[in-house]
Amino acid sequence: MSKDTENIFIEPWVEADGWDMDILSSIKTPSYVVSIDKLEKNFKILNKVEKVTGCRILMALKGFSMFSTFPLARKYLSGSEASSVNEAILGSRDFGKETHVFSPSYTEENIGEYIKYADHLVFNSLSQWNRFKKDIKNSKKRVSCGIRVNLEHSEVETSMYDPSSKNSHFGVTRDKFDGQDMRGIDGFHFHNLCENDADALERSLKVFENKFSEFLPKMKWVNFGGGHHITRKDYNIDLLCKLLIDFKKRYPNLIVYLEPGEAMALNAGVLVGEVVDIFKNGVNIAVLDISATTHMPDVLEMPYLPTILGAKPASSKNKENIYRLVGPSCLMGDIIGEYSFLKPLEIGQKIVFLNMAIYTMVKNNTFNGVNLPDIAILERNNKIKIIRKFGYKDFKNRLS
Secondary structure, eight states: OOOOOOOOOOOTTSOBTTBOHHHHTTSOSSEEEEEHHHHHHHHHHHHHHHHHHOOEEEEETTTOOOGGGHHHHHTTOOEEEESSHHHHHHIIIIIOSEEEEEESOOOTTTHHHHHHHOSEEEESSHHHHHHHHHHHHHOSSOOEEEEEBOOOOOOOSSGGGOTTSTTOSSSBOGGGGTTOOOTTOOEEEOOOOSSBOHHHHHHHHHHHHHHHGGGGGGOSEEEOOSOBOTTSTTOOHHHHHHHHHHHHHHOTTOEEEEOOHHHHHTTOEEEEEEEEEEEEESEEEEEESOOHHHHOTHHHHTTOOOOBTTEEEOOSSOOTTEEEEEOSSSOTTOEEEEEEESSOOOTTOEEEEESOSTTSTTTOOOGGGOOOOEEEEEOTTSOEEEEEOOOHHHHHTTOO
16 A cells, blocks of 8 residues: 655645646545546556566556546556455456456355456465365356465565465465365466565565476466556566566466556545644644545554645654644544644645545545545546545445
């Protein structure tokens, strides 16, 4: 969940990092705004990797599933990656092309739905594979099946986001494959990265080949998973391409897939809110119509301090105009953080949070009845188009 935490003071209400505050200040809040130009720039970078290396890149819907942008994504990407029946249906019907699925929880009730919509189906354990391989074999639809493997090699410092952490429930370790019947398995999937550069993949790939290379000559594909921060400005794309090309030379029989979730919409969207109240209780408090709890849960879950245009994190060096930004819910912990602004805040002032396309729309909720933000697109002519508005029915329909 990449959130660029480097804050630079930017004069309010002027163009900043491609975002024109004059345009954003006119929008009804709260609103997610996704730039088509920024999104396409990311897609083009990913497409270039595809063309140079011959790999296939999938949109991981768990991080970004704004289906109004799928027609654009289809021009540059090879398909989608789903982790639930609902995502599989969305990927199959709305994205098209290849639909890949990974889930640790296939059941008698849902396996038929997965088979119906998936082209590739990855199993998290050998017990799941052995339980459902008859369903695959008896299906009229041809589905290519794989196993997720656990490299037992960590590149992620935070255990919550490290699929290779001790006692992880993701993937099959190498020792469990001894004596197993591998018939029907077309590929391997590994995923042990999160916001990493290509050097982390380089190390992981060595471990993968050291442990699992004996199986690869009989496979059809391998999926290197997600966590590749390919569209980040300082990402080593040259190294990534070299790794993919060299791997393909060693295993010409394999199709290589990547599913870099965050890279799809990294820095391509913002969340615009408004100051609705200001008062003091030991510290200056500014109440927004944006909630950390409901609109950007990763602020509390990771946790992290999101970047705001025209502000810096409050510190001993940034003592001027310090405000604690809080949300509208009744949760005491609905606190976004403390920031230093260039000028005192005013009621009605717009606040723009950067990098809010990923892991926001897919994770937001209506706790406390807080309304969901509108979803909008910043079009190429710098006009904002509202794609979706939410209201009482959306809140009620999630309840019973």
